[in-house]
Amino acid sequence: MSLTGSFAAAALFRDVAVAPAFVHLPRLSTSAGGENGGGKPVFRCRRPRVRACSASAGRGRASLPAVSPLGRRRKSGSSAMRGCAALSPPSSANLRRVSGGDFVVVNFYRFVCVENPEEEVAKHLAFLKDLDIHGRIYLNEQGINAQYSGPLADARSYLEWLREDDRFSDILIQISPALSGHAFPKLKVQFKPLVQVDGGIAHLPLLDPTMRATPLEPSEWKKRVEALSRSRDASSGNMDSDCIILDLRNGYEWDIGHFRGAQRPEVDCFRSTSFGLFETEVNNSDPLADVDREKTDVLMYCTGGIRCDVYSTMLRKKGFKKLYTLKGGISHYLDNEGPVEWVGNLFVFDSRLSLPPAAYNPRSMAQTCDLQHAFKNEKFAKCYLCGSVVQELRHRNCANLDCNLLFLCCPDCVSNFRGCCCSTCMTAPRVRPVLPGHQRYKKWHLYRDLEIQPS
Helix, strand or coil: CHHHHCCCCCHHHHHHCCCCEEEEEECCCCCCCEEEEEEECCCCCCCEEEEEECCCCCCCCCCCCCCCCCCCCCCCCCCCCCCCECCCCCCCCCCCCCCCCCEEEEEEEEEEECCCCCHHCCCCCCCCCCCCCEEEEEECCEEEEEEEEECCCCHHHHHHHCCCCCCHHEEEEEEEEECCCCCCCCCEEEEECCCCCCCCCCCCCCCHHHHCCCEEEEEEEEEEHHHHHHHHHHHHCCCCCCEEECCCCHHHHHHHHCCCCCCCCCCCCHCCCCCCCCCCCCCCCCEEEEEEECCCCEEEEEECHHHHHHHHHHHHHCCCCEEEECCCCHHHHHHCCCCCCEEEECCCCCCCCCCHHHHHCCCHHHCCCCHHHHHHHCCCCEECCCEECCCCCCECCCCEEECCCCCCCCHEEEEHHCCCHHHHHHCCCCCCCCCCCCCCCCHHHCCCCCCCCCC
């Protein structure tokens, strides 16, 4: 599906001519999102986990990238649609229709009490079995977190079915262009943690909205980050001690795009983040270590909002009072405000991997993201192997299947290291061929009998 065509796709959800992003279904009350922190499961249940794959899996659609949690880093500083508006009446003058066969990617989550999550999983599976839906849908006692792709008609059918349940009737939906068919290889509906952090989230009061951070509309977030930027420039780069911006994503997400002036944990994976959580141990890399927990404004952002909701609850329990999140996450901001104070692309957890701001807001095509400013930051958009500036903000997986590191790499190093992240991986027993363009690795059996020739 073309980018222009995908912008019309959301019309079937809202009956208005808008670009795909956040669909505001009736009785909106919650943030959008759907990204998962990654890593090993930490939520346990004695009853068996329900898991199934859709009958439509494996029809030759685009496959999910082989993205693994970054198990190692060799260098400090990782380098390795329109939005949220109420449903318009069907009589809109600018009404546009698109084919139900156009593919979209849908993301949403909701914190709500689910008394019988295994039964809920079975209900969703029963409804989805006849739809061409691929993706990940996680349910447990704390709610739902979903990311999936499919033809527009099928994507809409699932959402309309979900809305019939009062617990999910006012959910906020994010839609983005699928670009080339399915963005996920198959459908998985699982009883699983909604997001993963060390220690789990089952004990957190996520169902209490007062324990989560206060959401800021994109316009208000823009005012805040612009004010901080002016203050930083006026003070020769010194940070405002009364306000801190935290990026609560994984290192590889930060690598290709972030807000100027934001700080991120010195860890590769979100699940290991520990900003502000230590009572006695002082961590020099923790910007929250010495702040006034009652007076300092802590502004947090992530791709869609769920990680900020989780982490702000953890900080609230540690005594932080003035916690704020970017409502709807980065994608909602890019849609509404464009790349103001944002540099780079947005990492997404599917086969697309990286989306430019224009994918969410076609108006931003005429804006300059000023990447040259970002490239001055030594931790931004650098080749993992040689440190040179990469021109394409898109990761690749190490050709060594048993490493599979997600990293940025310049064309010369891709060729010289045959798609691997280091010389050691080049001699590993299960090395896959270098794939051209934006292709993603598939199952090992497709490569194991190939003889990989040295460059």
